[in-house]
Amino acid sequence: MAQTAKKDEGILLVVSGPSGAGKGTICNAIREKFPDLQYSVSMTTRDPRKGEVEGESYFFRTNEQFEKLIEEDAFLEYAKVYDHYYGTPKKRALDMISDGKSVLLEIDIQGAMQVKKRYPKGVFIYIVPPSLEILSDRLYGRGTDSEETIQKRLAQITSELAMAHQYDYIIVNDKLEDAVRKTSSILEAERCKLSRNEGQIETIFKQYINKEVPLK
Ligand code: 5GP
Numbered sequence: 001m002a003q004t005a006k007k008d009e010g011i012l013l014v015v016s017g018p019s020g021a022g023k024g025t026i027c028n029a030i031r032e033k034f035p036d037l038q039y040s041v042s043m044t045t046r047d048p049r050k051g052e053v054e055g056e057s058y059f060f061r062t063n064e065q066f067e068k069l070i071e072e073d074a075f076l077e078y079a080k081v082y083d084h085y086y087g088t089p090k091k092r093a094l095d096m097i098s099d100g101k102s103v104l105l106e107i108d109i110q111g112a113m114q115v116k117k118r119y120p121k122g123v124f125i126y127i128v129p130p131s132l133e134i135l136s137d138r139l140y141g142r143g144t145d146s147e148e149t150i151q152k153r154l155a156q157i158t159s160e161l162a163m164a165h166q167y168d169y170i171i172v173n174d175k176l177e178d179a180v181r182k183t184s185s186i187l188e189a190e191r192c193k194l195s196r197n198e199g200q201i202e203t204i205f206k207q208y209i210n211k212e213v214p215l216k
Helices: 023-033 063-071 090-098 109-118 132-142 147-155 157-166 176-192 198-209
Strands: 012-016 075-081 084-089 103-106 123-128 169-172
Touching: 012 023, 012 109, 012 176, 023 103, 023 176, 063 075, 063 084, 075 090, 075 109, 084 090, 084 109, 090 103, 103 109, 109 123, 109 157, 123 157, 123 176, 132 147, 147 157, 169 176
Parallel strands: 012 103, 012 123, 123 169
Antiparallel strands: 075 084
């Protein structure tokens, strides 16, 4: 009888970068391309925007509720981004990974650095806009944020770019389809890493050793 091999963990794919780099658009395309990739729905204290759905876009909570969860250590990471809290609920993400499922996090840079400390096996991708001009056009073009918010976001860009060196991969988001192809390639390559497939290798090798494969 075949023995059960240990289950390989899923990949924690962290996509991060300055606001306006296009990480949301890239992540949406990646989710379509890899339907088995689980998306971690973040929690935030900011107000829902038009069309956003509770539990799909975010879990929308009050400051008080969020701070209580911080005390309970319920977040894999959390950060204050432009005056609002954002965080990744810890349990669901880590349970899925230990169950062999890969999980996508689209989070800001402060949060990504916390995940790197807590879960260094994650794969960290930094998305960078091709130029300040394009970044500025994108932030204004979205039409979702006030002038003040956009100015705050642009002011942070220099310190955010300096953090790129902490990541495993960098993608310049010039053409969306190129950026999506590169992100897909990273995920595929990481999935093939030997160190991530010990359980699968063991299962295959055992079949040969136990002659479970019919020899012709
Ligand atoms: P927005 O308010 O535009 O949806 O998101 C603002 C910023 O917060 C984006 O850079 C987004 O990636 C980041 N963000 C969204 N969810 C999380 C999260 O769970 N943790 C952290 N640290 N940042 C997040």
